[in-house]
Amino acid sequence: MQGTATVQFGASAPVFNGTNTDTIFVSANEALIDWAINSPTGEFLPEGMTLRFNADTGTPFTVLNRVTDTATTGPLSISGTVSSDPLGRIWFYNAGGWVVGSKGVFNVGSLILTSLPITVDPATSGGTRLYGDKNEIRFGSALDPKSSVSIQSGAQINATLFNSSYVALVAPRVDQAGTIKVNGSAAFVAAEAATLTINNGLFDIVVDSGSADDTGVSHTGSTTWAANSSSTDSNHGVYLVAVPKNQAMTAIVSGRMGYDSATTAAVVDGSVVLSAGYNVASGRVDPNAVVGDDASLAISNLTIGSKGFATSLLGSASGGIAIDATTASTVVNGSAAFDARGDLSATIDNDRSISVEGDLSLTSANGAKAGNVAVSVAGDGGLFVSGGLSLASTATGAIQTDPSNGDALLPDSLGDDAVAGNVSLTVTNGSVFATSTSLLSDATSGLGALSTGSATSGSAKIVVSAPAGSTSNSVSFGDLTISSAASHGFFSRQQPVSGGNATSGEVSLSVSGGLIRPVHSRFIRMRSPIPLATSRHLMPLRAQYPSVFPISRRGSRPVRSTCRTMPRPAMAALSRSATCHCRWTMPMQGPRLSPTTALSSVPSLSDRVLTAI
Structure with missing residues (x-):
């Protein structure tokens, strides 16, 4: 060790074995050790040295190590080995932060590395000093807002000795490029002050002060838990929480997270939670706790x-x-759901892919204003979803009720305008597979006593193109719904004095090039307030490709009788307030097309089937 230890309570002074190991014997459930070192190079535990924590308590024990270096104010390095008994919870604090080098190894029960001071309460009779009243770990304000915790490539952190273990890295900047294995949960928190509570493996993470770093958290390494009979914790999880102070922040997420290679089926599913700008409650993002604006995920x-x-x-x-x-x-062995207040995008190219073994949803929602949602597949890339694919931009204005009278709208209030973004799926010489596909742009205006806000939804478009006759890629959307809808909020007890406008966006499906390969038992729904285009626009397609555009067509009330008469020479326009729910049903058995039939001769459906006004 590069320094001296002063035991404040709960342990004995380190015992050196004469070669390369310092051993600390812990005699209580909690211990506090202050370390003073003088290392110009910032070494706390050099390569080849071992720091060992032993206990004879027979119960979980926590050791807080507070380390200061009189020779430097920057991060301290750990390149040796830290170990403990299986029930040991080993915490390290240094105001300048930590660097775990490529040779650094931890074999402990649980671990915290932080540059934020951890609160220690005064001694009381039988009471805890390291935890709060609700078993929370209290991280005070960072003395150095540029401090960081960094796990370098090659470093190993193993907290696999006992179930419900944890690893937490807490600092204004956190970099994880090493290998972390945990038999419970891991948390990476970018903040200048925070509170963590761990209940049965689930984290509550409250950020009291955000970080001024532009990235906050960068995860490029591996953070996993073993899928074997000794890993039976019911709440495995990885939590990445990055909260900015007053600036834009983009957390970097790559590498590997979640279950490691499985060795037995006796395991419980887990989750990975990525939170940019939000607190975490009971292991999930708290949507009502936005604590940092303009925080993004890359x-x-x-x-x-x-x-x-x-x-x-x-x-x-x-x-x-x-x-x-x-x-x-990118591969997700499970379902994936992404929610943002701003824009969402997924870009696939250069023979790469995104694969999801479950449902995949991308949703933009931020009260009365939502961003755009765009997915692009090109260059022989692929999007493969074993469940449903959902892209949505949803804007919902508030209904401003009177706080003193829930049966009335707030006097003199105005309804919010709601604006939803555009939603698109563009496939250019690429492949897409999903059991169902839904594109939705939806705007619902707010209500006030004086007025209803306006509602404007964006476009909802699918564009598929490939070289004529190409067979290298395929597209299968499954049951397909494309919808753009604009409407007003509703409050049954009182109507506003004046109304507002509602305008929906364009809805389109465009296909060109490639080959038609019919699929069975599929249907398409396209929804938008319209006048509906005349049926003659579909007639040439049905005549040429009856198994792709069959005759069955149905509509939902209140316009069922109008929508279901396909084919007619012409169809009367629907009222502006009506919504047509159109459906083409693929036959279970239908005429097969020649494998050389090219789609280049099929007119685009864009603006010809349903066009919003």
Whole structure:
């Protein structure tokens, strides 16, 4: 060791074995040790040295190590080995932060590395000093707002000795490029002050002060838990929480998270939670606790879980979310849901892919204003979803009720205008597979006593194109719904004095090039307030490709009788307030097309089937 230890309570002074190991004997459930070192190079535990924590308590024990270096104010390095008994919870604090070098190894029960001071209460009779009244760990304000915790490539952190273990890295900047294995949960928190509570493996993470760093958290390494009979914790999880102070922040997410390679089926599914700008409550993003604006997620080259052992991925951002699969693929062995207040995008190219073993949803929602949602597949890339694919931009204005009278609207209040973004799926010489596909742009205006706000939804478009006669890629949307809807909020007890406008966007499906390959038992729904185009626009397609555009057509009330008469020479326009729910049903058995039939001769459906006004 590079320094001296002063035991404040709960342990003995380190015992050196004469070669390379310092051993600390812990005699209580909690211990506090202050370390003073003088290392110009910032070494706390050099390579080849071991720091060992032993206890004879027979119960879980916590040791807080507070380390100061009189020679430097920057991060301290750990390149040796730290070990403990299986029930040991080992915490390290240094105001300048920590660097775990490529040779650094931890074999402990649980671990905290932080640059935020951990609160220690005064001594009381039989009471805890390291935890709060609700078993929370209290991280005070960072003395150095530029401090960080960094796990370098090659470093190993193993907290696998006991169930319900945890690893937490807490600092204004957190970099995880090493290998972490935990038999419970891991948390990476970018903040200048925070509170963590761990209940049965679930984290509550409250950020009291955000970080001024532009990235906050960068995860490029591996954070996993073993899928074997000794890993039976019911709440496995990885939590990435990045909260900005007053600036834009984009957390970087790649590498591997979730279940490691499985060795037995006696395991419980887990989850990965990515939170940019939000607190975490009971292991989930708290949507009502936005604590940092303009926090985004940049996701690439990410693997979640292992085949056959589902790990759900939940990503939320107060800014935007960008998924990049142009240089490396992303795989989620479970369902994935992304929610942002800003724009969402997924870009796939250069023979790379995004694969999800479950449902995949991308949703933008931020009260009365929502961002755009765009997915692009090109260059022989692929989007493969074993469940349903959902893209949505949803804007909902508030209904302003009177706080003193829930049966009335707030006097003199005005309804919010609601504006939803555009939703698009563009496939250019690429492949897409999903059991169902839904594109939705939806705006619902707010209500006030004086007025209803306006509602404007964006466009909802699918564009598929490939070289004529191409067979290298395929597209299968399953049951397909494309919808753009604009409407007003409703309050049954009182109507506003004046109304507002509602305008929906364009709805289109465009296909060109490639080959038609009919599929069975599929249907298409396209919805939008219209006048509906005349049926003659579909007649040439039905005549040439009867198995692709069959005759069955149905509509939902209140316009069922009008919508179901296909084919007629012409169809009367529907009223502006009506919504037509159109459906084409693929026959279970239908005429097969020649494998050489090219789609280049099929007119685009864009603006010809349903056009919004």
